[in-house]
Amino acid sequence: MSRLAEFRHLEQQLAAQLAELEAMKNDEGLKREIAFEQKLRGLLAEYGVGLRQVIELLDPNAAVTRTSAETKQKQERKPRALKVYLNPHNGEVVETKGGNHKTLKLWKSEYGASNVESWLKS
Incomplete structure (x- = not known):
């Protein structure tokens, strides 16, 4: 216009x-x-x-x-717990409080979400 x-x-x-x-x-x-x-x-x-x-x-x-x-x-919501994932293929560690982590998403697309969840250490 x-x-x-x-x-x-x-x-x-x-x-x-x-x-x-x-x-x-x-x-x-x-x-x-x-x-x-x-x-x-x-x-x-x-x-x-x-x-x-x-x-x-x-x-x-x-x-x-x-x-x-x-x-x-x-009321504030409870702070999210820190989750630590250890990739057994390359030893890389990801620490996150949510599921929106770039590397974590990459792993889930490459190895599958259920497989990556089994890598959870704490």
Whole structure:
């Protein structure tokens, strides 16, 4: 696509988005939502309360569900164990914590995965 065609295409997209934005500005439902949000934030600031406190007040069970989800996200998984493979054909040693090791993949393609797994020392 030429630069001029690309420019005109983007210009048309921008005009369409601007028209959509103007239509949304005149939407009564959007105006009500904006007014509600402003009043709610003002009320929260007046009483010094945060959104989480309001949610806990209105739905105490929501806090338990959210807390357990946050805890699961923060848990770190157990570090992988180091595996040492010894190639009996050439005496080469590979130490890896995962199965994505370049040399290990090469061996598995050459000698077979089950055979290479039998070379595992620790």
